[in-house]
Amino acid sequence: xxxxxxxxxxxxxxxxxxxxxxxxxxxxxxxxxxxxxxxxxxxxxxxxxxxxxxxxxxxxxxxxxxxxxxxxxxxxxxxxxxxxxxxxxxxxxxxxxxxxxxxxxxxxxxxxxxxxxxxxxxxxxxxxxxxxxxxxxxxxxxxxxxxxxxxxxxxxxxxxxxxxxxxxxxxxxxxxxxxxxxxxxxxxxxxxxxxxxxxxxxxxxxxxxxxxxxxxxxxxxxxxxxxxxxxxxxxxxxxxxxxxxxxxxxxxxxxxxxxxxxxxxxxxxxxxxxxxxxxxxxxxxxxxxxxxxxxxxxxxxxxxxxxxxxxxxxxxxxxxxxxxxxxxxxxxxxxxxxxxxxxxxxxxxxxxxxxxxxxxxxxxxxxxxxxxxxxxxxxxxxxxxxxxxxxxxxxxxxxxxxxxxxxxxxxxxxxxxxxxxx
Numbered sequence: 039x040x041x042x043x044x045x046x047x048x049x050x051x052x053x054x055x056x057x058x059x060x061x062x063x064x065x066x067x068x069x070x071x072x073x074x075x076x077x078x079x080x081x082x083x084x085x086x087x088x089x090x091x092x093x094x095x096x097x098x099x100x101x102x103x104x105x106x107x108x109x110x111x112x113x114x115x116x117x118x119x120x121x122x123x124x125x126x127x128x129x130x131x132x133x134x135x136x137x138x139x140x141x142x143x144x145x146x147x148x149x150x151x152x153x154x155x156x157x158x159x160x161x162x163x164x165x166x167x168x169x170x171x172x173x174x175x176x177x178x179x180x181x182x183x184x185x186x187x188x189x190x191x192x193x194x195x196x197x198x199x200x201x202x203x204x205x206x207x208x209x210x211x212x213x214x215x216x217x218x219x220x221x222x223x224x225x226x227x228x229x230x231x232x233x234x235x236x237x238x239x240x241x242x243x244x245x246x247x248x249x250x251x252x253x254x255x256x257x258x259x260x261x262x263x264x265x266x267x268x269x270x271x272x273x274x275x276x277x278x279x280x281x282x283x284x285x286x287x288x289x290x291x292x293x294x295x296x297x298x299x300x301x302x303x304x305x306x307x308x309x310x311x312x313x314x315x316x317x318x319x320x321x322x323x324x325x326x327x328x329x330x331x332x333x334x335x336x337x338x339x340x341x342x343x344x345x346x347x348x349x350x351x352x353x354x355x356x357x358x359x360x361x362x363x364x365x366x367x368x369x370x371x372x373x374x375x376x377x378x379x380x381x382x383x384x385x386x387x388x389x390x391x392x393x394x395x396x397x398x399x400x401x402x403x404x405x406x407x408x409x410x411x412x413x414x415x416x417x418x419x420x421x422x423x424x425x426x427x428x429x430x431x432x433x434x435x436x437x438x439x440x441x442x443x444x445x446x447x448x449x450x451x452x453x454x455x456x457x458x459x460x
Contacts, residue, residue, distance in 0.1 A: 125300045128190055132167035135160050136221040137189075138212065139173060140231040143338070143392060144180040148411055149227045149290040151187055156255060156293035157225050158188040163257070163264065169222065172306065174215065176208055177201040184303040188296030191306040199312065202321035203232070209239050210315055211308070216244060218309050221284075228252070228287035237287040248285040253292055255282060329363045334380065334387040337363035340412075342382055345369040346398020346419060349439040353397065356442040359449055365389065367399045383408035398438045401426030418442075 052064040135157045139150035146154075154171065161169035170190035177196060184192055193215070199207045215221070226237035228250055241248035251270040258266040258281075265282035270289070334340065341357045342365035343350075357364045366376035368385060382389055383405040394412040399405060401424050409415060409429070417430035418438045427433040434441060
């Protein structure tokens with residue numbers, strides 16, 4: 039009797055059903071363990087919340103809400119842990135994998151780090167002939183964690199010609215990189231922040247057929263490149279599998295970010311100066327946007343209120359002064375203090391803000407799920423033992439109304455001094 043015929047269909051069904059109470063038990067019986075990842079309903083690779091957790095006081099398995107499960111810990115703890123990681127230096131690489139991160143706000147985003155994790159997989163496929171991951175960064179930046187992100191070589195181009203929105207000048211620089219080093223792979227984020235446009239321009243310039251909307255890359259000995267990729271197509275209704283091309287535009291969560299090694303991030307220079315080009319595009323700078331009109335899913339700075347907020351006029355004033363988009367917990371929405379479209383969490387809107395300030399929010403599991411991809415979380419609460427503090431990078435214990443009032447005063451004074459100095 040074959041292996042397929044001996045399988046218990048009931049156990050196979052339970053093994054696939056993560057919500058079944060015997061899911062973990064059956065996985066152990068089948069010798070598969072608790073998978074750390076699972077495929078979401080839209081083909082996105084998600085972390086399995088049942089893979090890592092703890093047993094609560096009533097003997098019930100709970101999700102680890104400290105943030106460690108999502109790879110997000112407090113800034114100091116994360117930096118200390120990264121210093122302990124082994125350092126990797128590749129002196130004689132066999133090839134290169136070039137990544138062009140978006141660097142929104144001058145820092146590596148979660149999407150950028152996912153892309154660098156994918157680049158690390160492609161570069162480390164053969165231990166005998168390893169490749170290097172080269173990151174190309176345009177304009178000034180504030181990032182200090184290139185080594186922990188898996189970057190072996192860092193090419194920083196800070197010329198005024200490539201700063202701001204300058205796709206033609208940046209395309210010229212990428213063309214020079216291709217001529218100088220002929221990378222085996224080009225990886226760019228398929229995003230609206232510039233990576234999607236630049237990647238398509240690069241493919242047209244190099245006469246390559248790129249893969250766009252890629253959400254998974256797997257080793258495949260049957261392909262000439264040794265890899266195949268799965269991309270979304272037909273308005274995200276189909277998954278398209280093909281051989282991994284030379285230019286890939288990948289979505290967020292395409293791979294796990296680097297977390298166990300530190301790399302050299304050695305400075306790299308172009309063999310020749312960038313040519314001066316007469317651009318047909320002029321960057322007039324960013325257009326001011328009213329934060330109250332920004333959708334929660336797109337907001338980069340969110341000030342969110344819970345049932346710990348008593349002075350709602352003060353909260354709205356603080357959001358206006360700070361230039362933050364307003365969010366709320368489910369309790370605040372149910373009590374009528376905020377509109378339903380302002381609700382953050384698994385039962386509301388999943389947010390990806392760079393800075394998320396939780397004011398008077400205790401940290402229900404649904405809310406924590408909705409903010410798990412936020413880069414920095416600041417919590418203000420009277421209860422030092424609340425679950426939100428376990429997720430926060432910075433925790434402030436005290437009355438939220440007084441803290442916001444003091445913060446607004448400091449910001450207004452700083453702006454007044456700046457105007458006086460000008």
